[in-house]
Amino acid sequence: xxxxxxxxxxxxxxxxxxxxxxxxxxxxxxxxxxxxxxxxxxxxxxxxxxxxxxxxxxxxxxxxxxxxxxxxxxxxxxxxxxxxxxxxxxxxxxxxxxxxxxxxxxxxxxxxxxxxxxxxxxxxxxxxxxxxxxxxxxxxxxxxxxxxxxxxxxxxxxxxxxxxxxxxxxxxxxxxxxxxxxxxxxxxxxxxxxxxxxxxxxxxxxxxxxxxxxxxxxxxxxxxxxxxxxxxxxxxxxxxxxxxxxxxxxxxxxxxxxxxxxxxxxxxxxxxxxxxxxxxxxxxxxxxxxxxxxxxxxxxxxxxxxxxxxxx
Numbered sequence: 001x002x003x004x005x006x007x008x009x010x011x012x013x014x015x016x017x018x019x020x021x022x023x024x025x026x027x028x029x030x031x032x033x034x035x036x037x038x039x040x041x042x043x044x045x046x047x048x049x050x051x052x053x054x055x056x057x058x059x060x061x062x063x064x065x066x067x068x069x070x071x072x073x074x075x076x077x078x079x080x081x082x083x084x085x086x087x088x089x090x091x092x093x094x095x096x097x098x099x100x101x102x103x104x105x106x107x108x109x110x111x112x113x114x115x116x117x118x119x120x121x122x123x124x125x126x127x128x129x130x131x132x133x134x135x136x137x138x139x140x141x142x143x144x145x146x147x148x149x150x151x152x153x154x155x156x157x158x159x160x161x162x163x164x165x166x167x168x169x170x171x172x173x174x175x176x177x178x179x180x181x182x183x184x185x186x187x188x189x190x191x192x193x194x195x196x197x198x199x200x201x202x203x204x205x206x207x208x209x210x211x212x213x214x215x216x217x218x219x220x221x222x223x224x225x226x227x228x229x230x231x232x233x234x235x236x237x238x239x240x241x242x243x244x245x246x247x248x249x250x251x252x253x254x255x256x257x258x259x260x261x262x263x264x265x266x267x268x269x270x271x272x273x274x275x276x277x278x279x280x281x282x283x284x285x286x287x288x289x290x291x292x293x294x295x296x297x298x299x300x301x302x303x304x305x306x307x308x309x310x311x312x
Contacts, residue, residue, distance in 0.1 A: 001086045005058070007097040008105070010117050012174045016092060020053040021045040022120035024129055027056055029075030030084035031124060032187040033158040033165040035078075038088040040155055041124040045091075048121065053092040054085055055118065071219035075174075077169060080191065094118055107137040109144040122151040160185055171253050177223035179281040189230075190278045192219050196233075196269045199259065208298050210243070210259035211269060213276070221258060226282045230303045231260050232275035235265075241305045242276065245285035261298075263305065280308055 004014055023041035027034045038054075045052035060072050076084060085093060096102065096114070105113070110131050115123055116172045116259030123142065131137045139154045146152055165185045173182040175191070183189055192215065211231070215221055221244060229242040240262040246255070260276070282304055288294040 001082070001090050001093060003082060003093045003095060004095070005095050008099060008102040008113075009134065010113050012117055015094075015118055019050045019121045020092065020143050021048065021050060021122040021124065022053050022055055022115065022118055024055045024123060024125040024131065026060060027054070027076075027081060027085065028083060028167045029170055029186055030088070031075075031165055031167065031170060031185050032160070035088060035187060036158045037124055037126050037155045038085070038090065040153060041122075042089045044122050044124065044153065050121065051091040052089060053094060053118065053120075054090050055094050055096065055114065056081070057096050057098040059098055061103060064098055064100055064103055071217045073171070074218055075170060075186075075190075075220060077193070077216060077219050080193070086287060103132075107132040107141070108145050108256055110137070111142070115146075116149060116186070120150045124152060124153045124155060126155050127157055140271045171220060174220055174222045177225050177281050177284070179222055179227065182222075183278075190222075192216075192221055192276050192278070194258065194274050194276065196274060198270060198274045199257070208261045208295075208302075211274070213258040213260060213274065215258055222278055222281070224256070224285045226285065226301055227278055228280040228282060229260060230277040230279060230306045231262055232263075232277075233262070233269055233272055237277070238265055239305065239309050240265075241282070241301050242278075243285070261302070263302070279312075 004016070004017075006014060006122045021041050021044045025034060025037060030038075042052050058078070063072050067099050073291050082093060123146070124141055127139055129139055131142075139152070142152045165168065170182045170185050173179070173185070179190070194213035194215045197214045199210065224245045227242045227244070229240050230237045231240050240260045242258065242260045244256070246257075253282070280303060286297070288297065
């Protein structure tokens with residue numbers, strides 16, 4: 001898969017001189033709804049004997065047009081999104097830097113500059129995709145702007161039971177600790193990254209040493225709680241139990257941390273870049289009356305994690 005970074009105004013010399021079927025979208029998470037768009041684009045591209053390209057952006061448009069008090073928390077950071085797109089047969093990714101100048105283009109100008117400039121013969125997007133002002137830049141009006149110069153395919157919503165699949169819904173589920181719902185909409189097990197750093201090493205004194213994970217500011221981690229996870233260290237996946245919380249049993253005023261006890265693993269891994277697959281939510285975080293009660297709960301958590309993977 002080839003990545004080509006663009007910005008406004010479009011430098012046509014960077015665009016590959018070949019026709020494409022172009023899938024449009026931000027594709028945060030590349031969930032089941034996005035996958036339906038990509039599958040349709042790939043099908044049409046193969047039928048026409050041309051390449052499949054994606055038009056996406058380097059950061060979320062909300063960052064440009066909204067007042068955001070903290071970092072935008074993505075379901076898939078840039079490298080992860082590219083990794084996911086590659087698994088769906090994308091040949092070319094045109095990643096455009098989303099600026100106010102780009103966002104303020106009238107729909108006709110956007111179509112003439114980018115969709116035609118990227119040599120689109122067919123444009124595929126979800127039914128609710130917009131490429132400018134929401135009341136004007138709709139998929140229903142895209143044929144009007146296309147003026148017969150390319151075909152437009154609108155992909156219907158993908159639903160899970162009666163709920164429409166979408167990135168916003170998935171973010172909400174993760175924030176609520178409803179991991180199973182989020183994973184169902186994603187169509188795969190949610191994954192994040194991190195760096196192993198030194199902590200207080202309190203877990204070691206309790207018999208449950210943990211890897212303290214420094215997480216990227218722009219990646220969304222699930223809600224406070226205890227989870228069954230897999231952690232990727234040194235080119236291998238291991239089973240573990242993760243704790244997201246404030247360690248309130250050990251005292252108040254502590255920062256929020258992500259700690260993972262890796263089952264049957266003893267090596268030091270400070271400085272390792274890791275990945276985490278969030279498999280199952282186990283329980284909420286609880287402030288225990290004393291350390292023996294906490295240790296007993298950790299033993300039960302370990303048993304639950306082992307049972308989960310044994311039955312998986």
